[in-house]
Amino acid sequence: MNGFFVPGVNSVKIQTFNSYGNYTFMSETQAMESMIGGEYKYGFTTDIEYEDFPKGINEEIIREISRRKNEPEWVTEFRLEAFEKWQELEEPDWANIEYPKPDFQDIQYYSSPKNKSGKKAESLDDIDPQIKETYDKLGIPLEEQKMLSGVAVDAVFDSESIFTTFKEKLAEAGVIFCSISEAIQDHPELVKKYMGSVVPKGDNFYAALNSAVFSDGSFCYVPKDTVCPMELSTYFRINNMQSGQFERTLIICEENSHVSYLEGCTAPMFSKTQMHAAVVELVALDNAEIKYSTIQNWYSGDDEGNGGIYNFVTKRGHCRGDNSKISWTQVETGSAITWKYPSVILAGDNSIGEFFSVAVTNKRQQADTGTKMIHVGKNTKSTIISKGISAGKSNNSYRGLVKISPRAENAQNYSVCDSMLIGQTCGAHTFPYIESANPTAKVEHEATTSRIGEDQIFYLQQRGMDEDDAISMVVNGFAKEVLKELPMEFAVEADKLLGIKLEGSVG
Amino acid sequence: MLEIKDLHVAVEEDGTEILKGVNLKINKGEIHAIMGPNGSGKSTLSKAVAGHPAYEITSGDVLFEGESILELDPEERAHLGIFLAFQYPVEVPGVTNKTLLRQAYNTIAKEQGRDELDPLEFEDYVEERLQIVEMKKEFLDRSVNAGFSGGEKKRNEIFQMAVLNPKLSFLDETDSGLDIDALKIVAKGINQLADEDKAVCLVTHYQRILDYIVPDHVHVMLDGKIVKSGDKALAVKLEDEGYDWLTDLASVSVNGEPN
Numbered sequence: 001m002n003g004f005f006v007p008g009v010n011s012v013k014i015q016t017f018n019s020y021g022n023y024t025f026m027s028e029t030q031a032m033e034s035m036i037g038g039e040y041k042y043g044f045t046t047d048i049e050y051e052d053f054p055k056g057i058n059e060e061i062i063r064e065i066s067r068r069k070n071e072p073e074w075v076t077e078f079r080l081e082a083f084e085k086w087q088e089l090e091e092p093d094w095a096n097i098e099y100p101k102p103d104f105q106d107i108q109y110y111s112s113p114k115n116k117s118g119k120k121a122e123s124l125d126d127i128d129p130q131i132k133e134t135y136d137k138l139g140i141p142l143e144e145q146k147m148l149s150g151v152a153v154d155a156v157f158d159s160e161s162i163f164t165t166f167k168e169k170l171a172e173a174g175v176i177f178c179s180i181s182e183a184i185q186d187h188p189e190l191v192k193k194y195m196g197s198v199v200p201k202g203d204n205f206y207a208a209l210n211s212a213v214f215s216d217g218s219f220c221y222v223p224k225d226t227v228c229p230m231e232l233s234t235y236f237r238i239n240n241m242q243s244g245q246f247e248r249t250l251i252i253c254e255e256n257s258h259v260s261y262l263e264g265c266t267a268p269m270f271s272k273t274q275m276h277a278a279v280v281e282l283v284a285l286d287n288a289e290i291k292y293s294t295i296q297n298w299y300s301g302d303d304e305g306n307g308g309i310y311n312f313v314t315k316r317g318h319c320r321g322d323n324s325k326i327s328w329t330q331v332e333t334g335s336a337i338t339w340k341y342p343s344v345i346l347a348g349d350n351s352i353g354e355f356f357s358v359a360v361t362n363k364r365q366q367a368d369t370g371t372k373m374i375h376v377g378k379n380t381k382s383t384i385i386s387k388g389i390s391a392g393k394s395n396n397s398y399r400g401l402v403k404i405s406p407r408a409e410n411a412q413n414y415s416v417c418d419s420m421l422i423g424q425t426c427g428a429h430t431f432p433y434i435e436s437a438n439p440t441a442k443v444e445h446e447a448t449t450s451r452i453g454e455d456q457i458f459y460l461q462q463r464g465m466d467e468d469d470a471i472s473m474v475v476n477g478f479a480k481e482v483l484k485e486l487p488m489e490f491a492v493e494a495d496k497l498l499g500i501k502l503e504g505s506v507g
Numbered sequence: 508m509l510e511i512k513d514l515h516v517a518v519e520e521d522g523t524e525i526l527k528g529v530n531l532k533i534n535k536g537e538i539h540a541i542m543g544p545n546g547s548g549k550s551t552l553s554k555a556v557a558g559h560p561a562y563e564i565t566s567g568d569v570l571f572e573g574e575s576i577l578e579l580d581p582e583e584r585a586h587l588g589i590f591l592a593f594q595y596p597v598e599v600p601g602v603t604n605k606t607l608l609r610q611a612y613n614t615i616a617k618e619q620g621r622d623e624l625d626p627l628e629f630e631d632y633v634e635e636r637l638q639i640v641e642m643k644k645e646f647l648d649r650s651v652n653a654g655f656s657g658g659e660k661k662r663n664e665i666f667q668m669a670v671l672n673p674k675l676s677f678l679d680e681t682d683s684g685l686d687i688d689a690l691k692i693v694a695k696g697i698n699q700l701a702d703e704d705k706a707v708c709l710v711t712h713y714q715r716i717l718d719y720i721v722p723d724h725v726h727v728m729l730d731g732k733i734v735k736s737g738d739k740a741l742a743v744k745l746e747d748e749g750y751d752w753l754t755d756l757a758s759v760s761v762n763g764e765p766n
């Protein structure tokens with residue numbers, strides 16, 4: 001099993017890596033093509049290198065971002081309006097996290113694209129040995145390790161045919177899958193109609209900031225009566241890695257359609273910048289189903305939490321049509337700070353929202369994560385399964401809102417929030433909020449807290465497992481309800497990842 | 508196979524001494540029974556042999572096949588072929604019996620230089636072993652001990668023993684909580700597993716299980732020491748007369764509670 005490419009039906013995974021002129025893609029057969037320095041022939045318009053972009057944020061900067069991305073006027077306006085709202089908003093401080101407030105004028109809002117001549121690591125020897133070890137444990141092959149580390153890869157394999165197959169397959173089905181920058185150029189009517197329709201530009205502080213300065217992200221459109229022929233993944237578009245600071249993703253699933261989307265990577269991801277604020281919008285029309293799975297393993301900082309990523313994400317799905325379904329599955333293991341509440345607005349009658357989450361915190365990590373299920377339509381149902389695992393000196397909070405609006409007859413919610421503590425110095429908290437304005441609603445909430453004990457570990461050790469394997473087994477058992485929701489090829493790696501994140505955390 | 512020499516063991520946390528000089532020798536092919544009232548140190552002895560971190564060896568030694576095992580981690584002792592059937596088997600929710608057993612089996616096999624079994628081979632093997640304790644196949648897919656009755660948990664311990672096939676097994680009060688039918692099945696399983704190359708040490712309150720498993724040696728523990736050893740007849744005498752007649756043999760403990 002390797003980092004990206006695992007055999008599986010309809011899961012040919014191809015990676016475009018490092019936008020702006022460089023891309024690489026690979027197949028499950030490990031074939032890989034690198035055209036480093038070559039011209040990007042699949043449609044990015046921004047293949048010029050900009051090294052210096054001024055720090056800070058103001059109207060001029062936003063216009064400049066938009067100009068450099070060659071955006072139409074309405075996108076520039078979208079950004080400027082968002083900026084205006086952002087200035088009126090306060091940075092939220094209600095979450096159970098503590099961190100020095102960023103200086104927003106000290107951030108560079110347009111990431112300088114790099115190519116081979118840029119400041120990349122020259123070889124794997126330049127990579128933090130701990131990270132290297134993690135790659136090895138996850139079983140990620142050397143070439144992929146290089147790619148993940150941003151080391152230039154010169155190996156050339158013949159995988160053109162696989163890439164073509166993938167493109168053809170999607171095109172045949174009528175599925176549009178490209179970067180949001182491309183979509184703005186090529187499918188402006190769709191982007192205009194849906195962007196900001198789920199997460200409005202002024203929704204919250206970070207969403208407004210993202211709307212003003214978003215760099216790139218994925219766009220997916222599944223037309224009517226279509227089952228997307230393969231699992232889509234950000235691996236297809238790893239370019240986001242370079243521009244992930246203010247990533248923006250938009251997925252639209254038309255009537256009677258279905259799509260499964262995978263985001264992230266089990267291998268640790270780096271960034272030059274500490275602050276990340278992404279926006280993800282999902283729209284499901286009548287009878288449509290969107291399944292969105294994430295594995296987040298951003299750099300979580302050193303033992304004291306220094307240098308880790310601050311991850312402030314707004315993810316929201318809109319079950320716009322009747323009988324539609326949106327399902328979020330997340331495995332959150334990285335980042336110093338996680339502030340994230342993938343939510344579903346259940347507008348269509350009989351629509352279904354699901355949230356399955358495993359959040360692991362260790363060392364000094366802080367996570368405040370959960371969901372919002374907003375029941376608007378009749379007979380809407382939501383399920384929340386949250387598993388928080390805290391170790392070290394970390395702090396792990398679940399925060400969830402279940403809201404039943406007056407016209408949501410017979411709405412149902414079932415929530416489970418389980419916390420597991422490892423050691424004596426970590427914290428686990430749950431903040432469930434229930435607001436029901438309809439007496440026919442049925443809302444159930446269960447919560448448990450447990451601690452991995454010496455006896456549990458000793459029991460498994462007596463059966464031959466070492467301490468780390470024992471912890472891994474207990475934790476994976478605890479998180480099983482959520483892990484089984486992941487696509488197969490992710491599940492095995494997620495399994496390993498949980499073990500790796502918690503190594504040596506007992507005793 | 509196992510030799511315990513003047514073993515003194517204290518609780519790690521507060522230093523309370525529990526074992527006060529235990530001597531015991533178990534040869535392969537033998538079945539031993541250690542009996543004694545609550546608090547006499549029987550369970551501590553089996554946990555100390557298995558390497559439970561809550562207990563500190565203050566002096567003495569434990570040799571397995573001639574080598575001291577005191578410096579070994581619990582899993583390393585398991586790799587040597589030492590098994591402990593727990594008095595209170597631990598629940599591991601979300602992990603199936605099969606998953607645990609396969610990982611345990613393969614880890615030990617690997618350490619012992621034997622072939623690991625792939626999932627299909629393991630399936631066949633484990634189903635055959637299930638018959639030893641007359642358990643149903645469905646049992647394999649249940650989470651380890653989660654929601655099991657007391658009797659099922661005990662039976663599951665013997666099933667694990669059957670799968671892992673250890674050289675030396677300490678069975679810590681495996682008989683308590685079993686009804687008579689389950690006791691017979693478990694006893695039959697243990698008899699089947701205890702061959703001439705293996706050794707079994709039953710730790711028990713009652714001689715009831717000894718009606719079905721005939722021990723070669725019976726030892727009585729009182730206040731952290733083995734105060735008397737004998738054959739099966741000793742167990743019968745204990746059943747009839749209790750432990751009082753032996754208390755004189757135990758060294759006087761200043762703070763000792765009456766047993």
